[in-house]
Amino acid sequence: MILNVTPPKVFAPLWKSKARYLGAHGGRGSGKSWDRGAHLLVRHLTEPGLSSICLRDVQKSLDQSVFKLIVETAHRLGAIEAIKPVESDRVIRTPGGGIITFAGMNEFNAENIKSLEGFDIAWWEEAQTAGQRALDLLRPTLRKPGSQLWFTWNPRLRSDPVDQMMRQDPRFADSRTVVEANWRDNPFRGDELEEERLLDLAGDEARYRHIWEGDYEAESDMQFIGGGMVREAMERQPNPTTVDELVLGVDVARFGDDRTVIKARRGRDGTTMPAIKLLRADTMQVAARVMAEIDRLNPDGVFIDEGGVGGGVVDRCRQMGYNVIGVNFGGKADRVIDGVPKCANKRAQMWATMREWLKSGGCIEDNRELEMDLTGPLYSFDNNNAIVLEKKSDMKKRGVASPDEGDALALTFAYPVVARSIGRAEDQRKQEEWHPVWGSQNG
Ligand SMILES: Nc1ncnc2c1ncn2[C@@H]1O[C@H](COP(=O)(O)OP(=O)(O)O)[C@@H](O)[C@H]1O
Ligand SMILES: [Mg+2]
Known part of the structure; x- marks a missing residue:
């Protein structure tokens, strides 16, 4: 031929x-x-x-x-x-x-x-x-x-x-x-x-x-977090101190192909540890891992997405005596924060708080997946002029990955947390029931 x-x-x-x-x-x-x-x-x-x-x-x-x-x-x-x-x-x-x-x-x-x-x-x-x-x-x-x-x-x-x-x-x-x-x-x-x-x-x-x-798309002005802001945060050098609060965020998988992600942040440092990603873990397995990380890291606050199956993770941790805090993404945006615009729900408010943090000195890992997660969600305004963040399900329809790691990092901004006293002994921690100390409403 x-x-x-x-x-x-x-x-x-x-x-x-x-x-x-x-x-x-x-x-x-x-x-x-x-x-x-x-x-x-x-x-x-x-x-x-x-x-x-x-x-x-x-x-x-x-x-x-x-x-x-x-x-x-x-x-x-x-x-x-x-x-x-x-x-x-x-x-x-x-x-x-x-x-x-x-x-x-x-x-x-x-x-x-x-x-x-x-x-x-x-x-x-x-x-x-x-x-x-x-x-x-x-x-x-x-x-x-x-x-x-x-x-x-x-x-x-x-x-x-x-x-x-x-x-x-x-x-x-x-x-x-x-x-x-x-x-x-x-x-x-x-x-x-x-x-x-x-x-x-x-x-x-x-x-x-x-x-x-074949040029890259111009960055959409309806992208909630722009690529430039993310890249700057990736280039910054973290400078953590022991008086900075250590906070864990846990985004619990809702659909078969999402992962549960556990992310840590110490003050302005989002690089303290690589995100922990659990694929197809049930609520008991997720809870066990969260508790193991609490034992290991002794964080000052732990926020867990409690919508859907996440509620089971929160319940299990509490039952085992761990004082974790459930956060409902769809719940009310219940804080007033300087520099953060009006938001339609809790998830949008956490993302908006995270955006401020990225803009004003936050450091994150230089990691493509995290960059995609942070820049992925689009936003719009509702009738009250409050920010509405694109839903995970809508992102999927657009063929964009579910921003699990972004949500986990955003969860660390659910409420202000202040570092507990420094150098507390491990056994002492076990005896006391600890609470994250709520900061002022101005974060
Ligand atoms: N080798 C070829 N012979 C004839 N026509 C071609 C050839 N390559 C491309 N074309 C024409 O060019 C059009 C565009 O090519 P295509 O491969 O679909 O481009 P792209 O994938 O870059 O968008 C095709 O629909 C076809 O009409
Ligand atoms: Mg083609």
Whole structure:
């Protein structure tokens, strides 16, 4: 079979590369998807028995997916006889027992992801929405010698995990080949696409630059905590003292795929310990861990999200004699704090307090997931002009990760806590019932 393929010049490095990670990023209509589709097909036609999987965050109908693209490419290259698409099985059979199959990353968890071990190529299309957890699961799973991970994406934020990994993180520098492609690199772009582009060119400039030139999205002014503020807080050096209060926040998982997160903060220092993340832990396990951390750290205050199953964690800790405080995210915003605007509920108020803290000297770990969590939620105003923070469920619908670590850190701001006396002996603590000391209403 003679294959007549002439990839646009911009993609040539990807066709030649033997790197483990291949990436193409850029704006709409650059030919990214078509080029990767053609490359994948050619690999399958020339390497009998190859197995590949095409991934999306969520695989909707095959009609909208790379499935159709590859079948059309096979027609275009005159190679349709060599493959056998079986739509009902979500698979395209290729020469020598090879397969190309299709899945959504949401179908995988820590256990069943092992089924991907035998694949040679995993191609994640529209990977700008890829979550850190999903990437961390995927990378070590594809372990066959010579296996590759391909990513195509239109950059959204600098903090998007795929962008971090494929363009920024120096650890991957030697194992990735990445090209940037935009509309002008696509010699095949049609008139319709050009018309669309010119329409957008006449509109909002930042939007045009994101959609067509592959620039990061302009930071939305409806983002509750901006990326700049978070990065500054990450660069600050913590300078904790023993008279600073040590507070624990516990965000309890509500849905199957969320994690319970325990976070500590000592005054302005949010880096005292890495967040503890518990996956699929029940209320008894979460309570046991919280109590173990209280024993270990001897904090001055512990705030636990008591909505939903969190109530069980609060009850268990109290039953065991630990004086923890339950916080209801949906409850009233019950504090008046200088510099913090009117908020519609307790969760918004804790986030607003945390935002003030980030702005005015708080230090946080330099950690992508935390950055995504803090910058993830959008906000709006209700009829009373009070701030409404985006709900976790709405964030999920947008394909943004649930900000569990952000919520845990926010919980440390539920109420003011003052450090207890310094150097108190451990056994003394056990005998006394302790209370966080409420500060003034001005925090
Ligand atoms: N190799 C090619 N041969 C013919 N047409 C192409 C080719 N590559 C891209 N195109 C045209 O350009 C359009 C945009 O390409 P696409 O891969 O969808 O871009 P992107 O994924 O970057 O948005 C396609 O719909 C197709 O019409
Ligand atoms: Mg595309």
